Amino acid sequence: MGCVMSHRGYKGNFARPLLVASLSVAALMALFEIEKQLLFPHISIWQSHLSTICFTTVLSTIAGYFLVRRMASLSKQREAVLRERERMNEALRVSEARYRSLFERNKAGVFCSTPEGLFIDCNEAFANMFGYQREELLGLPPEVLYFGGKEERDARIKEFLQTGQLKDLEVCYRRKDGSRVWGIQNIALVLDQNGKQFTEGTIVDLTERHQLEERLRQSQKMEAIGQLAGGVAHDFNNLLSVIMGYSRLASNVLQENTPAQDHISRIEEAAERAASLTHQLLAFGRKQLLQPKVINLNSLVINLDKMLRRLIGDDIEFVTRTAPDLWRVKADPGQIEQVVMNLVINARDAMPDGGKLTLETANVELDEAYSMEHGTE
Numbered sequence: 001m002g003c004v005m006s007h008r009g010y011k012g013n014f015a016r017p018l019l020v021a022s023l024s025v026a027a028l029m030a031l032f033e034i035e036k037q038l039l040f041p042h043i044s045i046w047q048s049h050l051s052t053i054c055f056t057t058v059l060s061t062i063a064g065y066f067l068v069r070r071m072a073s074l075s076k077q078r079e080a081v082l083r084e085r086e087r088m089n090e091a092l093r094v095s096e097a098r099y100r101s102l103f104e105r106n107k108a109g110v111f112c113s114t115p116e117g118l119f120i121d122c123n124e125a126f127a128n129m130f131g132y133q134r135e136e137l138l139g140l141p142p143e144v145l146y147f148g149g150k151e152e153r154d155a156r157i158k159e160f161l162q163t164g165q166l167k168d169l170e171v172c173y174r175r176k177d178g179s180r181v182w183g184i185q186n187i188a189l190v191l192d193q194n195g196k197q198f199t200e201g202t203i204v205d206l207t208e209r210h211q212l213e214e215r216l217r218q219s220q221k222m223e224a225i226g227q228l229a230g231g232v233a234h235d236f237n238n239l240l241s242v243i244m245g246y247s248r249l250a251s252n253v254l255q256e257n258t259p260a261q262d263h264i265s266r267i268e269e270a271a272e273r274a275a276s277l278t279h280q281l282l283a284f285g286r287k288q289l290l291q292p293k294v295i296n297l298n299s300l301v302i303n304l305d306k307m308l309r310r311l312i313g314d315d316i317e318f319v320t321r322t323a324p325d326l327w328r329v330k331a332d333p334g335q336i337e338q339v340v341m342n343l344v345i346n347a348r349d350a351m352p353d354g355g356k357l358t359l360e361t362a363n364v365e366l367d368e369a370y371s372m373e374h375g376t377e
Helices: 002-008 012-038 045-105 124-130 150-163 207-253 259-284 297-312 333-349 368-374
Strands: 109-113 119-122 165-174 180-191 197-205 293-295 316-321 329-331 355-360
Touching: 109 124, 124 165, 124 180, 124 197, 150 165, 150 180, 180 207, 207 259, 259 297, 259 333, 293 297, 293 333, 297 316, 297 333, 297 355, 329 333, 333 355
Parallel strands: 316 355
Antiparallel strands: 109 119, 109 197, 165 180, 180 197, 293 329
């Protein structure tokens, strides 16, 4: 039977099971023939049922073969599905790890919340921005972080729920300590794997930029004040020139050692101080160029001595001490004179009941020890 199948050229999926079945039938027929001759030589039942048994054997063999093949195929498919599932799980783990790394290492504040604003998750940058621990923010209502009123916040929530996003929204927030934080916010409404809505958003801290803008505005104000002060000082200096000129004329006309001469001297000294003040105002208004030059501080202090004594009054003892080997410095003389006068006036005001004021020059090296001793940096 196997030879017949081979010669007739059975191919495909049936070739192997038919070959197995034919061999099985041939072996079965040979076995039946031996048993019939040896055990039951007179019973003819074998011949009547032999064809049925052979046919059943063929069908069983073929069915068993295909069943085994099907089970093997299903086993391979199952293994392939398990490998693919493991690959997908590994890819998911890698993706989640990458997302978590980006989430945590992002310098911008990143957060997730319910559509109503209750925080679900946030990164460390977000928590640090507001001065909270991350656990403190979870479940916290959004109005805690906003400086705006409830109506403004509700209007933003309504707009967000209608459009599903808010872009480049600049908001003033409240830190845990009550201070303000300016930030630009971008949020979007998204769906999770279960179709449930939640919010993803980022906040970039703009506080430093706002501080720089405020400094710029203050600088512009100071520039305007400086221009105004410079203009006033210029006009005032013209008036002082007249006062000082007529004072000198009057001093030349009057005789020495008269009461009027002393009064005129005080007028001249006051005019000189006023001129020094206008010099400062012009410098502040940047209309007077500073003219630094190498000067001797001892000479400057000695020249100011008479005027300084009249500034502090008779109830304060004024002493000047000058170092003999004092180093020279390069500075604007008018600026240094103003500094010395300010120091003396402040010292006088600190001693309303009188006392002793010492103005001393000395060489000093501004090393670390000196800075620590005098509280300077």
